Structures are given as C-alpha cells and as structure tokens.
Amino acid sequence: MKPSDFPPPFDVSEAVARPTDPEDERIEVGVAIVGAGPAGLACAIRLGQLLEEAPAIAERLGDVPVAVIEKGKQPGSHLLSGAVVNPRALQRLFAGRKRLDELPFYGVVEQESVYFLTRNRAARIPTPPTMKNHGNRVASLSELGRWLAAQAEEAGAMILPETAATKLLVEHGRVRGIRTGDKGRGRDGEELPNFEPGSDVLARVTVLAEGTQGHLTGAAIETFGLAGENPQVWALGVKEVWRVARPLRRVIHTMGWPLRAGAKYREFGGSFIYPMGDELLTLGMVVGLDYRDVELSVHDLLQELKTHPLVRKLLDGGERIAWGAKTIPEGGFLSLPKRLHAPGLLLAGDGPGFVNVPALKGIHYAIETGALAAEAAFAVLQRGEAVGRRGALASYDEAVKQSFVWRDLEQVRNMRQAFGRGFWLGGALAGAMTASHGKFPPGDARTEPDAEQELIRTGRARRYPAPDGKLTFDKLSSVFLSGNKTRDDAPNHLRVQTRVAPELAELWARMCPAQVYEPQDGRVEVTASNCVQCGAITAKGGRLTPPEGGSGPEYTLT
Amino acid sequence: MSTLVFLEHHEGELQKDSLGVLAKAAQLGGDVSALIAGSGVEGLAAQAGRFGAAKVYVADDPALEAPLPQPRVDVAADLVRRHGFETVLFGATVLTADVAAGLAARLDAGLNWDLVDLAQEDGKLVGKRPALDDTVYVDVGWKGEPRLALIRTGTFEPVESPAEPEVERVDVQLEDFSTLAKMIEQAHEESEGPSIEDADVIVAGGRGLGGPDNFALVEELAKALGGAVAATRAVVDAGWYPYSTQVGQTGKTVAPRLYIAVGISGAIQHKVGMQGSNVIVAINKDPNAPIFEYADLGVVGDLHEIIPKLTELVRQRKAA
C-alpha cells in the first residue's frame, strides 16, 4: 500500500484558464507577483528600486506597476521558518539603502552546537561544514516578511493580502496573469449572500513566488513541461516559540532520537533550537515526508523531543507562545525545474525548490532569486520587448546559473538522497560529498515521490507523550495558537479521496499537525477549517488547493 | 457615600438583576436610593424597599411608558444633579446600558461597564472588570463623581431586608430630542425559546451524542430548564445541528448562568466560546476529556443514562 494508490480528485487543468472577465472589468498591473514571502517581496522591492530609476517605464506599466498577491490575512501570516538567515542576499538587495542592523533580526549567531541524541543522552558532535552558521542571523520569518512588505510598499508595490491566486491565466501559449479566488462560498460551493467573485489580474510579467507547494507553480511546471530530472520531495517542519526563563546563547541542532536510524524507516530529519533574543527561543522538528511509518507524527515527535533532558531544561519555567507547521522542498538541485521561466512567467524561491537541505537554508535563495526575477522582468520591459515571446525571459535562468544559489545547490546535489539509505550510511556519504564538493560519489541519485513509499506500521505512536498542557500539547490547542480562525462553512480546499485504505487514513491523521483528517467508519472525515496550509497532504497523496483568501493561520512570530 | 440604583422593571415586576445590584449597594453601605422610571409604576416602590433602598424616587409619567433610554437619562441626570449622588449603579441590560452611557455624557461622569464585583478599598470604590475574553481581571476606578457603573448580568443576588422606604415622586422634565424616538411596537412572544446569545441556561451537545437523533435528549433538557440548545463545531460540521447554534472560536461566544456540556470533549476552540459561563457542568464518558479540567462539576458516565434522568428530575422540581 502506498499513498499514490489513491490519487487526489484534482486535475491540473482546474488551475489553468483563459481570462474570462469582460475586458473592462479586468484588473491590469505591470508585474503580478504571487506570494508575499521573501522571494515575492524581494522581487517587489528590487522592481521598485529599478523603476524608481526609470520613471518612463514605470509610467508605461500603468497605475499599478507592481502588485503582490498574498493569500494570508497579512503579509507574514503564512510565513514560517527556522530561521537562521544567511544575510548575503539581503545585503545585496539593500546595498546602499539599509544596514543589516536595521532589519528585524534577533542577533548574530556566535555559538553553535550539534548533538546526536539518544533517549536520555546528548552527544556533542562536530558541526558539519554545511551547517556552520557563524555570522548568520536568527529571525522570525513572519516578522521579516512583515518588514519586507513595508519596504515593498514604500518602494511603490501594491500588496493585496487576503487574496488567493487560484488560476494561472494562459492564452496563446503565454501566461497573461492570474485569477483570484472567489469569496463567500458555502460548504457545497454555493454562493452565500455576501459572495464576491474573484477577478482576472492581467500582467505583463507574472512572477510565481508562492513558496512550498505552490499551487500555480505546480500547474505551470506541468503546463509548460518544466519538470526537472527528479520529482520534488518534501519535509514537514513543526515548530514552537517559547518565552523562556533563561536566555539561550547558542544555536542548537540535533540528529538521531526521536527519529530512527534504520534504512527501512526512511526517517530523515532533526531538530533545531534557536535563541530569539534573551526572552524567546524557537524549536522545531523537521522530518522528510518520504517516511513510511503510518504512525509517524512530526507534531508528536516535537512533543517527544521536548521531554529529552537537553531540551526540557531549556524550556523549564517557560511558556509556549506560538506554534506552526510548514513543508520544505527537499529535492534540491536535481529536482529543480529544467527552466525557471515560460512565456510571461518567472518562478522564484521555494516554489521551484531553491532550498539547501544540508545547510538548512533557503531564505537567502528566495531573496536572491526574487531579486534576479525582478531584474530579468525589468530588462525585458526596458527593452520594450514582447514579454510573451518564447525565451524573452531566459536571462533569468542565466542569471540564476551565474549566482551563488546555483553553485551552492550543485555542490550538495546528492546529499538528501543519500539519507534515503538510512542515517549512518547516509551520514557517511554526506560527509564524503561535502569533502568532495558534490563530486563523490559520481553520478546523480534518483528520488521517488514521497507518495510512492510503501507504508509500514511500527507502533511508535505508543511512545508519544500524553499532552500535559505545559510542556507537551495536543494538536487542537496548537492549531488554536496558530491564530487560525477559518470560517467553518467554507468549501473544503483539501482534495483527498475519502474512502481509502485504513493505513492511509491513519497516515494522514497522524501526519497532519492540525488534526484535519480523522478516520471514521471507513471514511476520512476532513475538518478543512483546521488546516494551516502546511502542504504535507500534497506530498502524501492528496492535494492542497488555495482556500478562500484571508483564511488559514495568522502567524506573527514563527 | 450616597448611591443611586437605577431599577429596571418589566410588566409590573422589578428585575432581578436590578434588585441584586440594589442589595450590593446596601451591603457597601451609605445612603442607598433607588430610581424607578416608567408609567404607572408607583406600586413598585415598596418592592424596592424590601431589597435595601432607604429611599425610592419614582418618576411616573406617560412619556416614560416605553422602555426607551433617552427620557430616562433626563430623569436620572436631573436627580443626580439635585441630590449629588456620588455613585449611580445599573444592572446591565439593553436599556440600562444606553441610559448609563447617555448619563455619562450628560454629566461628564466616568462609566465602568461589565463589572463583576464592587468593593470599597482604602476608601475608594473599586470595580472588577474581566477583559480579553475573561483572561484578565482589571481593577477599575473613577476620577471624580458621580461614578457610574454597569454590572454584568447575574452578578449579584437580591437579598431581602424588610424596610419601609421613603418614597418621593420626581418631576419629569424631558429634553426635546429625548422624545423623538418612539416605540412603535413591542412584541413579547418568545415562541422558540431564547437564542443562545440571550439564554440564561445553555445545554450544548457534542459528538459524544453519537448521532443527530440524540440531540432530542439535549433539546428536552434545555426545554425543562427554559434554556437554549447549542452545538460544537464537530457536530455542526457533521450536519447534526445548524451553524447558528455553534459555540466556540469560530462560532458564538456565550456566557450564560449555567452551561451544561453533553458529550463534549472541550478542546480549547470550544472553551474560548463558553468559558465565561457562570457554572459549567459536563457529562462525558471519557474521563480524560479536557472539559473536565474546567467544568465546575464533571460527571463521567453515559449521557444516554444520565440526561433523560436529569431532565425528569428538573421537570419534577419545576412542577413542585
């Protein structure tokens, strides 16, 4: 039994359409950016900088030269990461405009430790070279996103929160823009009295910066045949923010327990614990979604992790103040789309998969690719070239290949796949790859989609600690803390088969950190309003589609 | 200290909340007076005396027939100005909230609302106000006099203290704008029982009921108690009961005098919608249900056994 035996009732054609609004009702913008995350906002900021220098071009782009479409309640509402940020791309973006100490960071990483955990012990191990963070900065990505949004608005971009991009508008082989989602539909899709239809937003260039599990990014990759060598694979991260009694002074990563080393389990991942100033810390657990055990729950593994003496003592006397979950694209270099552009379209950030798994980093790649997308779009607009011409935006691919983003990812291209062979062998291979800058072992490793893994059951759920409401928590109180107050009578945005093998029903129920899925009388009950849009379901046999704009979590500190 | 308590009445009866506030005022001490405003209400003065008013002012005028706030502001303002009351208290209702706020503006007097207690501390009157969904209690006070306060429904119980109050009729002088709003129609029928926002008693059903048909158990109990029926998200989701009855984070927030949770596990999403309830009783077969952590009385058992019996006992008691 594997999740892909029950494919989701979803067809990519649902996410692609021609413009349908009458001409006079269409909303026209210069560049439409989907997603107010680090990639989209960096793109908006860079475009603002370039257009400021070229007012004639800005003029040609109309009333709204740059629009950023964001499904969350506010910019930052759906942003979640570790996060230790490599400031390199931000430095370039704000060169001569902002100093790094003006950005909302929690300080520079000065000390770091990596531990290998067993149930009761923690053995300090040397920090792998890819994981060295000296000089990097701790941030809440949600806070950084809010700050970047303010900069983007100042640079002239219009940010449109509470607006989901639900369809990619394609006409005559080129992307014309996006369509935003309807609001005010009832559970069965019927129009409620306050129904407000979505709009066609037409743009000269559309930049998809949707982040992990991008709905339109997936549609674009399929429509334009952009898929890379390997399928994309994901990990699921669940994290909490704590107010603590004593400041943590270093960045901590752990490997090993509560994950298991055996190759048959395919449990690749670890935890992070980062200080956020003197009063707060954040900790999280990340596990690759190619795992096989139907009882694996990343949320519960995080709760288990907190009972380890090393972690417990950091949290002693503290209070949990935030919680959230999100997937991370982990396929790396070999899963990148073979092109990052299509006529009228550019892909940036986590959506196409710019994440360095061994370094646990992606934010600086998102910012860099976003800024490079802005430069490519601007160059075409400046030349007055037909944007829809095939290859008009190819300079973006060139620029990305010349950038540090490409070099970094190429060097670690086989690292993630190695861990599919189990922790010890994977660890040894990873070490060899690092030492050889990716040249050893020769040849590229294949990956299988996460949904293709055969399921097993090992009884590990028995070990999850019972929630005590102080150190360990259940899923529902965690969803509550995410600020999620999604309307209950909205249509279900999660496409899954509801009559599936009992193992798969259990897999979903355990996997989902927000308690969306519940096996009941041979069916899967879906409580869609709990969903925090982490995207794990898409990796494991379902499909997350964008719900009504403004719904979902309202992260502020994650 | 001199205190004036505004007494609300309906169909010839002084309201329980008003009398409760009066009793509290008497307990705090000083000269306690009451104001009754209406048409043909002279007979109510004696009732007020029984609950602690040493003096009762009666404003009896056809212009005060309809329960509208603005003429009452005129009457109260006049009285406060003439007698210099230091404190004016109201049991909060739709009518009195408007009277109190109008009076605050008229007299430039401080108004604290939603108080659940009043006390004299170091010679100062201090009110307690729950805030932020009752997660914080704020001690509030007044700068200068008079001090106006609205007391949350159901806070103080009336206490009888037989007395013969001094009754004084007051002249009714109304501002021109105060009589512009007219009552066109008043309907008192409550055919379907109280709505969950207004209900004094709520019986709520959750997934533990096992199926939509079993909501009849909840409905019967609610009827016996004169209360309203509420539901959890899970059962509304499942289509067992309408969305309009949903209590919780994404439903309604209620704070009745009594909340009976039947077959409800009590996750935080439910708790935030009903934690302000005065008394919470939970019946659930799962001894680990979170609701038992905050129910005043938790009964671990089979609701199908307990609820019909409880309904019967309540009926017997009401009949007796």
Added chain:
Amino acid sequence: MKIAVCAKAVPEQARRIDPETKRLDRSGEQTLNPFDANAVEEGLRLKGDAADAEVVLFSLGPERSLDALRKALAMGADRVVLVTDEAAAGSDLVASSYALARVLEREQAELVLFGQQANDSDGAVMWAAVADRLRRPLISQVAELTVSDGAVRGKRQTEFGYDVIEAPLPAVVAVSDAINEPRYPSLKGIMGAKKKPQETVSLSDLGVEGERAGESGSRTEVYALGEPPPRGETQRVEDDGSGAEKIVEFLLERKAL
C-alpha cells in the same frame, strides 16, 4: 444622504494589556473592529446606488489605524476622517465621545451608525454617549433597519422580545451583528481604497481643549491587573447511577436551578 459610520481599529490578535501603561497593547497589527463591518455594510446598503449619498467613516486612534480602516473603504465607503492626536491616547468613554461628537458635528450626517460593540474593550456604550452629546434620537441593537420619509425605523431584540422603534432623521443608530453579513471587499475595491480621501484631524482642529481629551479628559482609571479568580474546585464524579441526582444537588447548591 450623508451616512456616518463610527468605527475603530482594534488589535488583530495576541491581545494583551501592557502592565506598565495598563492600556491595551496596540503595537501589533490592527484590523477593523469586526462589529463595525456590520455598520459599514448597513451604511453601504442604505446608500445603495444613490449618487448623492455618501458613507463616511469616522474614527479615533493613532495614525496607523488608517491601514485597518481602509478595509471599510475597500468595501465601498467613500472616505475616512480620523481624529488622531497624541493627547487623545488613553481616552475613556467621556473623552472619546466628546471628541467623536465634535468631529461628527462638523460633518452633519443625517444618520450616524455604530457597530454592536468594540471587540477590544467589550464596550457597547459609545453610541448612547455620542447621541446625547449630539442631542439626537437613538436606536440601539438594531437587527433590521429601514429609512424612509425622513425617518429611521429599527427592529431590535431585547431581553423581553422584539421592539420596533422609529425616530426622525438626523438620528444615531447602533446595529447588531445579526443585521447583515458584511460583504467581502472586491479586489478592485481593495486596489481603489488607497486613493480614496483619508483625512486626519487633530484635537485642536476640532477645538477640543486638552483637558477634555486623553487621560486628563477621562473620568475612569485602571488601578491594577490581575488573574481571573480560580473557577473554584472542579469536582468530578463517576456516574454510579446517581449522576443525575448529583447534578441536581450541585445546581441547587450553586443556585443555578
């Protein structure tokens, strides 16, 4: 017809009271008080397609409240007037209603609408204070509203049933959240909102003297913050067949029956 809607920007979430100032912490994101959206919706509904009608939003608060109030403009309100002044911080009902009445006097709207309550202070009193200061008739808790022949008629629910109240314009009306389902702003509306007139006025623009504003103009104060009282002992009993009796006993003891 000019319709005024009085509205407030409230903290989006993570609500807490600052133990230092004892005021609500307003540092986080702000949003339009959800109950005020019902008043905006009703104003827009009454305005309908009338070209000469106008819906104007009035508010008190720091300048950044405009970001939250813009939602009403996105829904379709025509403009916003924000009274903003350092000296107004910490205003209570007396001080706020005074400033609000002064700015409303300046505009002379035929109908002044309020939402049912503020979800930050739980206050449900502002309209009555403002109506008194404006010397206008008041109808509150209105769940159905009609305007015709220079009069406004509202149906509302009270503890005792339904009232229907009528008043001549100009009048003050507070609507309940049962009156309508606020519309979603359209994308065009959101994009157009920034360009709509957004005026800020100071207290001195309105002739509000310093001693009538902020803390010096307020007549209430906050002494201390505390934990809610414990709910008392939670009792738990296993049903041995006498569960129902035990509940009745408990209810009688707590005077809840």
